[in-house]
Amino acid sequence: MSDQIQFIVEKLNQEPFRKNYNLITFDSLESVQLLQLLSDVLGEIDPKHAVDIREELPENTAKRMLTLLGILKYKPPGNITDLSVFRQGLVTGSKPVIHPVLHWLLQRTNELKKRAYLARFLVKLEVPVEFLQDDTVADINEQYEELMEAFKNLHKECEQLKISGLSTAEIRRDISAMEEEKDQLIKRVERLKKRVETVQNHQRMLEIARQLRLEKEREESLAHQKQEQKNQLFHAEQRLQRTQLQLKEMHHAVVDSKPESLMKKLEEEINFNSYLATEKIPRELESKKKSVYFLQKVVAEPAMGQSDLSVLESKINEVNAQINQLIEKRMMKYEPVDSKFSMYRQQASIISRKKEAKAEELQAAKEEMSSTEREMIQKTNQAHELDGSEVLKGDEFKLYVNKLRSKNTVYKRKRLEIAEITAEYGILQRTEELLKQRHEALQQQLQAIEDKKGISGYSYTQEELERVSAVKSEVDGMKGQTLDNMSEMVKKLNAMVAEKKSSLAPVIKELRQLRQKCQELTQECDEKKIQYDSCAAGLESNRSTLEQEVKGLQEECAQEESNYHYVNCMKRNLEIQLQRVKEEMRTYVSPDPQERRKAIREQYTRMILEQENLGKKLREKQKVVRESHGPNMKQIKMWQDFEQLMECKRECFLKQQNQTAIGQVIQEAGKDRLVL
Numbered sequence: 001m002s003d004q005i006q007f008i009v010e011k012l013n014q015e016p017f018r019k020n021y022n023l024i025t026f027d028s029l030e031s032v033q034l035l036q037l038l039s040d041v042l043g044e045i046d047p048k049h050a051v052d053i054r055e056e057l058p059e060n061t062a063k064r065m066l067t068l069l070g071i072l073k074y075k076p077p078g079n080i081t082d083l084s085v086f087r088q089g090l091v092t093g094s095k096p097v098i099h100p101v102l103h104w105l106l107q108r109t110n111e112l113k114k115r116a117y118l119a120r121f122l123v124k125l126e127v128p129v130e131f132l133q134d135d136t137v138a139d140i141n142e143q144y145e146e147l148m149e150a151f152k153n154l155h156k157e158c159e160q161l162k163i164s165g166l167s168t169a170e171i172r173r174d175i176s177a178m179e180e181e182k183d184q185l186i187k188r189v190e191r192l193k194k195r196v197e198t199v200q201n202h203q204r205m206l207e208i209a210r211q212l213r214l215e216k217e218r219e220e221s222l223a224h225q226k227q228e229q230k231n232q233l234f235h236a237e238q239r240l241q242r243t244q245l246q247l248k249e250m251h252h253a254v255v256d257s258k259p260e261s262l263m264k265k266l267e268e269e270i271n272f273n274s275y276l277a278t279e280k281i282p283r284e285l286e287s288k289k290k291s292v293y294f295l296q297k298v299v300a301e302p303a304m305g306q307s308d309l310s311v312l313e314s315k316i317n318e319v320n321a322q323i324n325q326l327i328e329k330r331m332m333k334y335e336p337v338d339s340k341f342s343m344y345r346q347q348a349s350i351i352s353r354k355k356e357a358k359a360e361e362l363q364a365a366k367e368e369m370s371s372t373e374r375e376m377i378q379k380t381n382q383a384h385e386l387d388g389s390e391v392l393k394g395d396e397f398k399l400y401v402n403k404l405r406s407k408n409t410v411y412k413r414k415r416l417e418i419a420e421i422t423a424e425y426g427i428l429q430r431t432e433e434l435l436k437q438r439h440e441a442l443q444q445q446l447q448a449i450e451d452k453k454g455i456s457g458y459s460y461t462q463e464e465l466e467r468v469s470a471v472k473s474e475v476d477g478m479k480g481q482t483l484d485n486m487s488e489m490v491k492k493l494n495a496m497v498a499e500k501k502s503s504l505a506p507v508i509k510e511l512r513q514l515r516q517k518c519q520e521l522t523q524e525c526d527e528k529k530i531q532y533d534s535c536a537a538g539l540e541s542n543r544s545t546l547e548q549e550v551k552g553l554q555e556e557c558a559q560e561e562s563n564y565h566y567v568n569c570m571k572r573n574l575e576i577q578l579q580r581v582k583e584e585m586r587t588y589v590s591p592d593p594q595e596r597r598k599a600i601r602e603q604y605t606r607m608i609l610e611q612e613n614l615g616k617k618l619r620e621k622q623k624v625v626r627e628s629h630g631p632n633m634k635q636i637k638m639w640q641d642f643e644q645l646m647e648c649k650r651e652c653f654l655k656q657q658n659q660t661a662i663g664q665v666i667q668e669a670g671k672d673r674l675v676l
Contacts, residue, residue, distance in 0.1 A: 004103045011106040012037075016044060031093025035061065038098055041105050042068055046116040062091045071119045072112050074104060121151050272362065280359055 009026050012019040017040070029037070036053050042065065043050030049068060053061045066087065076086040077100055089097030105112060125144075131137050196202045587599040 004099060008099065008102050008106060017041075034095065034098045035093045038065065038102060041102060045072070045105065045109065045112045058091060062087065065090060068116070069101070071123065072105075072115055074101065076100070118155070122148060124148070272359070275355075275359060276363070280356065 005023060005026065009021050009023060011017070012021055012026075019037075032053070039049060039051055039053050039061070046068060049064060051061075051064075056064075076097075086097055088094075090101075127137065127141055132141060196206070199205065584600055587595050588601060
């Protein structure tokens with residue numbers, strides 16, 4: 001079960017959900033949150049189910065989820081008799097029901113998406129037989145079934161094309177390109193071999209080059225090994241430094257600590273652990289067991305409506321009122337006003353609550369410390385996997401910071417050099433622009449002078465003539481060479497053509513005969529292909545009908561098998577009930593009175609008598625309470641009146657004391673004045 005929950009949490013933390021759950025938060029989700037989470041997962045599989053369950057009725061939510069799970073062919077764990085429990089758990093958001101559903105959905109999300117997509121088009125709408133009597137409805141239904149079959153065929157072809165991958169034409173092109181590259185490489189190798197063969201001692205030189213290559217590879221491997229050993233040495237030195245620091249810290253801790261302090265710490269830990277083991281954890285375990293018992297009791301009961309809930313609330317209010325009355329009576333009977341036990345009890349309860357709160361805070365702090373330690377170890381492992389080096393601490397980090405500072409100074413110096421080079425580059429660009437402008441000005445001056453002399457364009461034409469004459473001389477030389485080469489090539493080609501004609505004459509005759517045979521065979525092949533296509537179409541239609549019949553028979557077989565199992569289970573239940581009835585009859589008819597007392601009928605009769613006696617006693621008590629209710633109420637009224645009377649007397653006494661005190665003050669003030 002824990003592996004199942006861990007898998008669900010991992011999948012929900014990934015795309016596209018991103019819930020950021022852990023095992024504790026996921027386990028603490030309420031039923032409504034679990035149902036919303038299940039609805040979100042179903043909405044990812046089928047977008048129509050991306051619904052906020054607070055905006056729809058619980059019956060509609062359960063119906064929608066059950067419909068989609070039925071389409072996705074989900075089978076709940078357990079036998080067929082657990083289906084009602086499964087439906088009830090899905091309505092109430094029970095964890096034992098929803099956790100397996102989430103695990104099953106998240107295991108095969110892509111497959112279920114495809115199934116949900118196909119269900120939109122392949123789940124057949126059942127049309128009543130009386131509506132099919134109409135011709136238009138029947139035609140539309142036939143069109144609907146034909147479109148469904150066409151969709152099936154198209155989907156199969158699409159899946160086959162996806163599976164096939166590259167086409168044969170692309171593969172042939174790749175093969176031809178690779179063969180061309182292979183031929184080019186072979187030609188290049190042959191050319192290189194011919195060049196090398198002209199060199200003296202080429203075999204010895206090749207052997208020396210091979211040895212040089214091997215030595216270079218060996219040198220690279222040795223350098224790699226050297227670098228790895230350096231890294232290992234560096235890591236070993238770091239581990240040694242860390243262990244030395246830990247040893248120093250342990251020495252300091254041992255020097256500073258005393259046996260009395262160590263014993264005190266151990267006593268505190270022992271007291272805390274004993275408090276957890278003897279008081280806190282058993283109390284929490286007992287409360288959890290009670291809550292589980294009540295929850296199981298609630299789950300076992302059938303679903304309740306609003307009226308049942310209102311009746312239960314009224315009963316709860318009545319019971320609470322009775323409890324309060326009983327508490328008041330107990331306080332009036334056993335605890336006098338001047339008793340100090342209540343104060344001590346309150347102090348003891350306050351101290352126990354504070355103790356529990358501090359213990360919970362200490363336990364939470366320990367859990368947080370352990371989680372942070374695990375997270376730190378995980379982060380260090382991730383950093384080690386990414387960088388290949390361990391996290392720096394203390395003096396190592398200071399050395400690393402000093403290296404970074406030195407590199408920063410070098411970086412700043414290089415940056416200044418780059419800035420100087422860019423400034424110089426800008427100056428050179430500016431000088432180039434100035435030189436170009438001066439060249440253009442000189443060209444314009446030369447053109448103006450040529451215009452004055454009447455020979456405009458002389459310098460340009462002179463340069464062009466020189467260039468054309470040089471090109472012409474090169475072209476003439478190339479023409480002479482090419483003409484000679486062409487004449488030789490023409491002679492060779494004529495000779496080769498004559499040889500090929502003489503060698504290809506018998507082949508051409510055979511080719512004509514083969515062409516005629518090829519035409520005849522192609523015609524025969526087309527005819528056979530037409531026959532094959534017609535036969536394949538007929539066989540395909542027969543196969544589809546047979547497949548449908550086989551599917552129907554398989555479904556009937558499965559239904560009959562399920563009926564058989566159901567009947568068998570009912571038969572077993574009836575046999576067990578019949579056996580129990582026989583045993584009851586045997587015990588009831590038995591002459592032994594001890595055996596007869598074991599009968600269920602005797603037990604129930606005894607229970608009925610006990611309940612009747614209890615009812616009589618309760619009715620008598622009720623009668624006594626009703627008779628004493630009026631005098632008791634009068635006595636309460638008299639005590640209330642007596643309390644008001646005493647309160648009035650107390651107020652009058654206080655007022656009289658105040659008035660006497662004021663009169664004494666006035667008399668003393670008068671005496672003082674007479675004396676003066």
